[in-house]
Amino acid sequence: MRTSLFAAGAVAIAAALTLAGPAQAAEPDAQLSVLHGVPDLTVDVWVNGERTLDDFAPGTLAGPLALPAGAYELAITAADAADASAPVIGPVKVNLASGGNYTAAANLDAAGKPTANFFTNDVTQIGPGKGKLTVRHAAAAPPVDVLAGGSPVISGLANSKEKTLTLDPATLSAAVAAAGTTAPVIGPADVAVAEGTHTIVYAWGSLADKNLKLAVQKIEGLHSAPAGVPGGRSGAADTRSEVASNPAAIVGLGAAALLLLAGGIAVTRRQPAARRIR
Amino acid sequence: MLHTTATDPPRFLAAGLRTAALRTAAPLAAAATVALVIAGCAAPRIDPAALTPAEAASGAAAAASGQPVAGTSARPQDATVKATPDPAPRATAIAPRPAIPVRPATPVPSQPRDPAPRFLTVAGTTINMPIVEVGVSPNGAMEIPEPFEEAGWYRFGPAPGAAAGTAVVAAHVDTTSESAPFSQLKSLAPGTLVTVQRAGAPPVKFRVSRVELMAKDAFHGASVFRRDGPPLLKLVTCGGRWLDEQQNYGDNVIVTAVPA
Numbered sequence: 001m002r003t004s005l006f007a008a009g010a011v012a013i014a015a016a017l018t019l020a021g022p023a024q025a026a027e028p029d030a031q032l033s034v035l036h037g038v039p040d041l042t043v044d045v046w047v048n049g050e051r052t053l054d055d056f057a058p059g060t061l062a063g064p065l066a067l068p069a070g071a072y073e074l075a076i077t078a079a080d081a082a083d084a085s086a087p088v089i090g091p092v093k094v095n096l097a098s099g100g101n102y103t104a105a106a107n108l109d110a111a112g113k114p115t116a117n118f119f120t121n122d123v124t125q126i127g128p129g130k131g132k133l134t135v136r137h138a139a140a141a142p143p144v145d146v147l148a149g150g151s152p153v154i155s156g157l158a159n160s161k162e163k164t165l166t167l168d169p170a171t172l173s174a175a176v177a178a179a180g181t182t183a184p185v186i187g188p189a190d191v192a193v194a195e196g197t198h199t200i201v202y203a204w205g206s207l208a209d210k211n212l213k214l215a216v217q218k219i220e221g222l223h224s225a226p227a228g229v230p231g232g233r234s235g236a237a238d239t240r241s242e243v244a245s246n247p248a249a250i251v252g253l254g255a256a257a258l259l260l261l262a263g264g265i266a267v268t269r270r271q272p273a274a275r276r277i278r
Numbered sequence: 279m280l281h282t283t284a285t286d287p288p289r290f291l292a293a294g295l296r297t298a299a300l301r302t303a304a305p306l307a308a309a310a311t312v313a314l315v316i317a318g319c320a321a322p323r324i325d326p327a328a329l330t331p332a333e334a335a336s337g338a339a340a341a342a343s344g345q346p347v348a349g350t351s352a353r354p355q356d357a358t359v360k361a362t363p364d365p366a367p368r369a370t371a372i373a374p375r376p377a378i379p380v381r382p383a384t385p386v387p388s389q390p391r392d393p394a395p396r397f398l399t400v401a402g403t404t405i406n407m408p409i410v411e412v413g414v415s416p417n418g419a420m421e422i423p424e425p426f427e428e429a430g431w432y433r434f435g436p437a438p439g440a441a442a443g444t445a446v447v448a449a450h451v452d453t454t455s456e457s458a459p460f461s462q463l464k465s466l467a468p469g470t471l472v473t474v475q476r477a478g479a480p481p482v483k484f485r486v487s488r489v490e491l492m493a494k495d496a497f498h499g500a501s502v503f504r505r506d507g508p509p510l511l512k513l514v515t516c517g518g519r520w521l522d523e524q525q526n527y528g529d530n531v532i533v534t535a536v537p538a
Contacts, residue, residue, distance in 0.1 A: 035383060052378065053378060053380070056380070059383055059384065060380050060381065060382055060383060061381055061382075061383035062378050062379065062380040063378060063379065065378055127418065128414045128418060128434070128499075129413045129414030129434060130414075169434075189385050190385060191385055192385075196434065196505075202383070214384075214385060215383035215384070216383055216384065216385045216386065217383060221505075223434065223505065224499070225499025225502065225503035226414055226418060226419050226420040226432070226499055226503060227418035227419050227497070227499065228418075228419040228494060228497045228499070228530075229420045229422070229497075229502075229514045229515075229516075229530050230419050230420075230422060230516070231422055231448055231449060231450050231451050231460065231514065231515040231516035231527075231530070232450065232451055232452060232515075232516035232520070232527040233426075233451075233452050233453060233454060234453065234454045234455065234520075235452065235520030235522070236452035236453060236454070236455055236456050236457055237451040237452040237457040237458070237461040237516070237517070238519055238527070274490045274491065274492040274498070274501075274532065275490055275492075276489070276490045277489050277490060277491055278464075278466065278467065278468060278486075278488060
């Protein structure tokens with residue numbers, strides 16, 4: 001009986017440790033950015049009832065804020081409101097995952113009413129030599145096409161939707177046109193897509209009010225390394241051919257064989273990815 | 279300009295054999311002229327004059343690759359949400375926060391880059407060659423200039439002389455019939471002076487700190503192409519044994535140099 005009690009206790013402790021361990025281990029925070037895309041409205045932004053951004057102006061991007069993973073309540077009030085009890089947008093509840101990267105956008109819906117959109121930003125590594133471009137429709141406008149150098153690269157993007165492209169790094173001459181047309185309603189404007197960077201472009205404002213604009217957010221450091229360095233062509237610099245090609249080397253071959261043997265033994269013990277030779 | 283190479287299937291040779299072979303053979307045969315294997319892993323010899331430098335990097339905007347974003351390895355997921363957030367720690371988490379950066383979200387021009395390297399000299403060798411800017415081949419490997427007497431700088435990474443990170447400059451180790459200047463990398467003594475001339479900026483000088491072999495089938499790109507950490511220059515080429523069946527060398531020779 002005592003034994004089984006002990007056993008049960010041990011199991012309970014082990015279980016508690018298992019549960020407590022990961023929770024207390026340093027999980028990476030979530031990163032939250034906030035974009036203000038409602039024209040002509042200066043606001044305060046509240047996170048869980050705390051005033052987090054004061055006098056936040058249209059066309060500005062705040063953050064990223066590092067926040068522990070969890071559920072949060074975001075609210076947007078008129079500037080200098082006493083508290084978050086009378087929001088003009090929200091409150092909206094959002095869930096932030098550990099290590100996640102998010103942008104909360106205050107913007108107009110397709111009909112021109114202030115609303116909030118919560119976007120998850122792709123922060124996975126980008127292949128070597130490439131950049132990512134995401135376009136998000138956050139404007140009071142019908143669906144649009146996105147043009148690069150005059151040609152559509154994204155078609156039929158509707159309000160609150162997004163589309164991501166992986167591209168060679170370049171500065172694009174980007175424009176936004178009503179879906180199916182090529183006459184710009186925004187731009188053309190230069191948008192740099194940099195290697196290893198996720199560039200996120202928001203179309204915001206109102207078509208009816210003729211104040212459509214682009215906002216740009218960049219997430220850097222998503223690069224990855226090339227898969228290799230192919231510096232050989234023929235084998236002409238092979239160590240064997242160098243030995244064989246030099247008559248003087250033949251004399252040393254016996255000693256070389258011994259060294260090869262010794263080297264082989266020495267290195268199999270180490271087993272590093274890279275072996276220092278000098 | 280693009281250069282394809284054979285892939286690197288696993289191989290079973292003891293690594294140490296090649297290391298020892300290098301030590302022994304290097305001093306014996308500086309200028310080997312006999313090619314045991316004729317077939318190249320790339321194109322036949324090309325008149326360098328007919329080649330353009332690696333594509334212009336004008337809009338490449340390599341400058342933008344700043345600090346790594348926290349948690350980039352973690353994929354955002356909708357799971358792992360606490361059912362009832364505890365307001366008390368949440369409030370303390372937010373209240374003492376320093377000023378949150380706020381900026382106009384207008385499109386910004388790409389930041390100015392560090393001066394690009396233009397010419398490489400390694401003391402005591404015949405390495406005295408122009409540097410062109412290179413990127414990534416369709417197969418995901420670093421581009422290497424076709425002419426054996428040109429070196430390529432990985433333009434997406436730091437430049438030699440940048441405040442942080444590793445600048446990578448690579449070149450072929452051989453031509454279709456002979457060793458190329460970079461075949462001397464494996465014999466560089468620690469302390470050897472490396473000079474890199476730059477476009478519109480004074481030259482930067484480095485000293486060799488180590489020479490190592492990295493097996494191609496265990497190539498660890500993240501440790502070579504670092505964009506953070508101390509400022510280093512790495513000169514890279516192929517080395518070790520030519521693996522006939524793979525039409526490729528077994529190793530990369532990697533010279534690490536620190537600012538002089």
